[in-house]
Amino acid sequence: MKQGRQRAVASFSSLVWRANKLIPAGKVATYGQLAVSIGCPDAARAVGNALNKNPFAPQAPCHRVVRSDGGVGGFAGGQKVKIKLLKNEGVKIINQKIDLSRFLFQF
DNA sequence: ACGGTGACGCTCA
DNA sequence: TTGAGCGCCACCG
Numbered sequence: 001m002k003q004g005r006q007r008a009v010a011s012f013s014s015l016v017w018r019a020n021k022l023i024p025a026g027k028v029a030t031y032g033q034l035a036v037s038i039g040c041p042d043a044a045r046a047v048g049n050a051l052n053k054n055p056f057a058p059q060a061p062c063h064r065v066v067r068s069d070g071g072v073g074g075f076a077g078g079q080k081v082k083i084k085l086l087k088n089e090g091v092k093i094i095n096q097k098i099d100l101s102r103f104l105f106q107f
Numbered sequence: 108a109c110g111g112t113g114a115c116g117c118t119c120a
Numbered sequence: 121t122t123g124a125g126c127g128c129c130a131c132c133g
Contacts, residue, residue: 012129012130012131013130013131030115030116031114031115031116032115032116035115035129040128040129040130041128042115042116042127042128042129043115043128043129043130044115044116044128044129045113045114045115045116045127045128045129045130046113046115046128046129046130046131047114047115047129047130048113048114048115049112049113049114049115049129049130049131050114050130050131051114052113052114053131062114065114066114067114067115067116068115068116068117069115069116069117071115072114073114073115074113074114074115075114076114079114082114
């Protein structure tokens with residue numbers, strides 16, 4: 001019976017989407033951090049792939065996932081849209097760079 | 108089963 | 121500091 005208990009092994013993408021939803025508004029997480037959270041510290045690339053194919057986009061907060069270097073990263077609807085969404089939530093972006101020291105969310 | 112692709116990350120010059 | 125190259129993993133044809 002696998003009811004009531006979270007599947008230990010779900011599709012990689014599923015884990016990514018789940019963790020992505022945990023990110024609160026006004027905060028951001030890096031692809032790498034997200035990868036670590038799901039158990040694959042070196043799968044940052046795969047994380048981006050999963051978010052890109054995210055089935056419940058653009059409703060999901062996939063725009064809260066940024067690059068480890070503070071870069072905005074990519075977005076299925078357009079990078080500038082992603083920036084706008086983040087700024088709308090209170091995340092200040094300067095020169096397309098995010099201050100991870102202030103807005104990085106820790107799982 | 109195999110190879111190419113991609114919303115990344117780190118190191119080196 | 122900025123730019124370029126290599127390595128990482130998972131998904132699709």
